[in-house]
Amino acid sequence: MPDIFVIDDQHPEDLAMLQALYSRSPASVVTHLDKLKQSGSGKFMDQYYVGYGHASIGDCGATTVFIEQVSMLVAKAVQDNPLYNGQEASTRYLDYSKQEVIDPYDNPASAAIQAQWMEIYNRVLPLLTEGLKKAYPFDPSEYKNERIWSNALYARAFDISRALLPVGTTTLLSWTTSLRAARDNLRRLKYHPLPEVREAARNIFAALLKKYPHSFNGDELDETESPRDAYAAKFALRNHVVSADDIQSQFALTPKERARIASGDIVARNQIVDLAALRRNEAEILAARPQFAALPWRLEAYGRYNFLFLLDFGSFRDLQRHRNGVCQIPLIDGQFGLNPWYTQQCAEHLSKADAAQLEQDIAVQFAAIAALPQRGVAVTPTLNQYLFPMGTQILVHTSYSVPETVYIAELRSAKTVHPSLRPIAQKMLEVLERDIPGIALYGDRDQESWSAKRGEQTIASKTA
Numbered sequence: 001m002p003d004i005f006v007i008d009d010q011h012p013e014d015l016a017m018l019q020a021l022y023s024r025s026p027a028s029v030v031t032h033l034d035k036l037k038q039s040g041s042g043k044f045m046d047q048y049y050v051g052y053g054h055a056s057i058g059d060c061g062a063t064t065v066f067i068e069q070v071s072m073l074v075a076k077a078v079q080d081n082p083l084y085n086g087q088e089a090s091t092r093y094l095d096y097s098k099q100e101v102i103d104p105y106d107n108p109a110s111a112a113i114q115a116q117w118m119e120i121y122n123r124v125l126p127l128l129t130e131g132l133k134k135a136y137p138f139d140p141s142e143y144k145n146e147r148i149w150s151n152a153l154y155a156r157a158f159d160i161s162r163a164l165l166p167v168g169t170t171t172l173l174s175w176t177t178s179l180r181a182a183r184d185n186l187r188r189l190k191y192h193p194l195p196e197v198r199e200a201a202r203n204i205f206a207a208l209l210k211k212y213p214h215s216f217n218g219d220e221l222d223e224t225e226s227p228r229d230a231y232a233a234k235f236a237l238r239n240h241v242v243s244a245d246d247i248q249s250q251f252a253l254t255p256k257e258r259a260r261i262a263s264g265d266i267v268a269r270n271q272i273v274d275l276a277a278l279r280r281n282e283a284e285i286l287a288a289r290p291q292f293a294a295l296p297w298r299l300e301a302y303g304r305y306n307f308l309f310l311l312d313f314g315s316f317r318d319l320q321r322h323r324n325g326v327c328q329i330p331l332i333d334g335q336f337g338l339n340p341w342y343t344q345q346c347a348e349h350l351s352k353a354d355a356a357q358l359e360q361d362i363a364v365q366f367a368a369i370a371a372l373p374q375r376g377v378a379v380t381p382t383l384n385q386y387l388f389p390m391g392t393q394i395l396v397h398t399s400y401s402v403p404e405t406v407y408i409a410e411l412r413s414a415k416t417v418h419p420s421l422r423p424i425a426q427k428m429l430e431v432l433e434r435d436i437p438g439i440a441l442y443g444d445r446d447q448e449s450w451s452a453k454r455g456e457q458t459i460a461s462k463t464a
Helices: 012-023 029-039 043-052 055-060 072-079 108-135 146-164 179-189 195-211 227-234 236-240 244-251 255-262 275-281 283-287 297-302 313-319 340-349 352-370 381-387 402-411 422-435 452-456
Strands: 062-071 170-178 267-269 304-312 393-401
Touching (some): 012 029, 012 055, 012 179, 055 170, 062 195, 072 195, 072 313, 108 146, 108 352, 108 381, 146 340, 244 393, 275 283, 297 393, 297 402, 304 422, 313 393, 402 422
Antiparallel strands (some): 267 304
16 A cells, blocks of 8 residues: 655645655655754755755745736736636626726826726616616526526626726736746746836745745846846747737738638638548547547647637636637737627617717727827837726637647637637637537537526625
8 A cells, every 4th residue: 555645734845845855865755754843944945955956846835826906917917827827806796896997107198098997887887787687587487596696697797897997907816836937937027018017026026035035046036137038028028918910920811811800700720730630540539528528638739729819808818717728918909999799788788878878988988098199198009908998809819739629619608608708619619510520519509698607606605
């Protein structure tokens, strides 16, 4: 019988050292724990870490960072990492009316735009709630109780009205990471084009250095003249943000493809997926997969799809949570307007007068952003992002293997997923069916997105 020990009551640096010692000593972890007790936390790490000679020891110690009152752009920057694990506050379930908003220009003209977005959000949210109550009245056969019905209504109202929240609205997120991944990701953010991201990275690093002084040199975020730093600084903008022009240039989109994307369709490039080999070698495992079973990782070796489509920034945040692939952060520049799902929902659930007023307000707001240079504001495309609402469409590029495409397409086609993202996932299912006949797929193809389950997706005290 093997000896099994579960140890989770030690300092993360000490847990890292306990694991690292396996590579240099055949002694039991029990023996190493005795050494730890004798030397004390911290000194135990000091005795070995400097001479270990391999950064992987930092992978063995983990911590969780809680980051609050930063813009959604900071949250996306921290999460733009295939090793990210964590959670973020949801605009689909929470009332953001009292959240602070970060003005990147610290200027009355830009502050007025953000304040006006919040005024519109606060005005429209209760109107949408009342309209939804009329469209989806309480039905005891569909809802377990009125509380679940009410939760579902408010969730849909937040689904729609979040389109009006400025991207500069502050949020909260957590980040569970190994000590090594923390260091690497913060180094990556050191030259991020947004000052707020750079400041957040420095503050996170200072907190980690104070907590784990034996795992960081202390100078990781200092600006140096090293070739590595010069390289990171030179390509920082393109490596952190992708513009619509960048994507169109990279994939040489044809006028026909651009028109398809503008109409709400997706363009799927499969040239780097070996479809013939998949059909020839993997037909049985692709066809026999039961619902909820994951395809094996080895199928990733057959290549990746490149998907190009328009999506609002709010739903992009949901899609970016999938780390097993490439999901570049697009530049929010307003050229594609608001995602039509939001405007359609407002037209359906608001009075004609309220819907017309909202349409006019949105047009005025976009015009005000464009007019900032005439008001003496020295704008930049990256800082302007804070001023656009979350419903703003952006040109998105994702790159997924076949297993990851199956996973995302099935998961994100469910009715509990935001309705502006579901059609994209459903189109991914169509691409898979076209390219790999016989593949077993279990996505939700229903066009209707209302679901009573939304009223049950919550975290609440059992005594509530």
